[in-house]
Amino acid sequence: MTRARDTILVTGARGQLGYELAAALAAHGDVIALDRAGVDLADADALVRAVRAAAPAWIVNAAAYTAVDRAEAERDRAFAINAAAPAILAEEARRSGAILIHYSTDYVFDGAARVPYDERAPTAPLNVYGESKLAGEQAIAASGVAALTLRTSWVYGLRGINFLLTIRRLAAERDELRIVADQTGVPNWCRALAEATAAIVAQGRDAVAERAGLYHLCAAGETTWYGFARAIVGDVPVPRVVPIATAHYPTPARRPAYGVLATSRLRQAFGIELPDWRSLLQRCLAEPAEPTAQKRVA
Numbered sequence: 568m569t570r571a572r573d574t575i576l577v578t579g580a581r582g583q584l585g586y587e588l589a590a591a592l593a594a595h596g597d598v599i600a601l602d603r604a605g606v607d608l609a610d611a612d613a614l615v616r617a618v619r620a621a622a623p624a625w626i627v628n629a630a631a632y633t634a635v636d637r638a639e640a641e642r643d644r645a646f647a648i649n650a651a652a653p654a655i656l657a658e659e660a661r662r663s664g665a666i667l668i669h670y671s672t673d674y675v676f677d678g679a680a681r682v683p684y685d686e687r688a689p690t691a692p693l694n695v696y697g698e699s700k701l702a703g704e705q706a707i708a709a710s711g712v713a714a715l716t717l718r719t720s721w722v723y724g725l726r727g728i729n730f731l732l733t734i735r736r737l738a739a740e741r742d743e744l745r746i747v748a749d750q751t752g753v754p755n756w757c758r759a760l761a762e763a764t765a766a767i768v769a770q771g772r773d774a775v776a777e778r779a780g781l782y783h784l785c786a787a788g789e790t791t792w793y794g795f796a797r798a799i800v801g802d803v804p805v806p807r808v809v810p811i812a813t814a815h816y817p818t819p820a821r822r823p824a825y826g827v828l829a830t831s832r833l834r835q836a837f838g839i840e841l842p843d844w845r846s847l848l849q850r851c852l853a854e855p856a857e858p859t860a861q862k863r864v865a
């Protein structure tokens with residue numbers, strides 16, 4: 568007799584991570600991938616209805632309000648999507664016995680550290696986005712549901728809005744790129760994050776439920792935005808990549824000067840470890856151009 572496949576509900580299916588998750592998780596269950604048109608996370612009733620209709624064994628929440636600067640002026644909306652919606656998902660997962668996988672950010676930290684943050688390090692977000700993501704983490708933890716909250720950083724890929732695509736566009740337009748060199752962190756290819764998530768799901772519901780909690784999921788190594796830009800542009804004379812200080816690139820939201828995440832807890836619990844960010848970047852850059860069709864999105 569064949570075992571029934573798990574239903575895996577993925578939110579944020581048109582986002583960088585959500586799109587990759589819908590593909591990576593298909594090997595482990597029947598994926599229902601919902602984009603914003605499928606469910607608006609700011610609409611609590613619609614969110615409850617969508618989860619109950621899907622009746623998933625897993626809820627993988629890749630939807631988020633990720634506009635870090637805009638969040639300074641849209642606090643309520645950021646909190647609705649990044650804090651209230653995860654609380655609802657946690658409650659629905661608890662009610663139905665589903666396992667929740669959620670993502671958070673290094674921006675929960677103030678960046679004053681100079682060694683990688685582990686999961687017990689005190690949080691102190693510098694901006695509204697970080698505050699709203701921290702509130703989401705806390706709501707999930709308080710619910711008592713079997714959940715994994717995976718903090719990551721500097722997500723990029725070949726779709727959506729991200730630093731890699733911005734640098735590629737600017738490199739084609741300008742002779743010189745002036746890039747912040749005093750913020751240190753780790754770039755993460757969304758494909759690698761999705762594959763790591765799928766490797767966790769592959770271990771099964773019981774294994775994940777036993778090891779529920781907060782984990783850092785992040786590539787090895789570290790760099791600055793300047794170092795990341797240089798790695799994207801490659802060893803070419805034009806455009807010149809010039810390091811600048813954060814003070815010379817003012818933004819509405821303050822950002823942590825340091826956001827490297829220590830990942831040994833994830834390795835010990837699930838045997839999962841991402842390679843160095845540079846090797847993942849090379850893999851990403853070797854990918855063919857993105858397909859225009861979005862057939863995986865419901």
Ligand SMILES: NC(=O)c1ccc[n+]([C@@H]2O[C@H](COP(=O)([O-])OP(=O)(O)OC[C@H]3O[C@@H](n4cnc5c(N)ncnc54)[C@H](OP(=O)(O)O)[C@@H]3O)[C@@H](O)[C@H]2O)c1
Nearest residue numbers: 579581582583584603607608630631633670672720721722
């Ligand atoms: N991007 C980063 O650098 C970064 C860094 C650290 C952690 N993270 C975390 O990693 C996770 C995935 O981020 P990502 O980079 O994949 O973000 P993303 O590319 O911005 O995708 C987020 C998705 O959420 C959707 N969304 C936003 N508001 C929604 C709403 N009200 N209802 C339904 N869907 C909504 C967006 O839909 P639309 O496409 O319609 O806007 C988008 O597709 C998030 O939890 C994020 O906080 C990201």
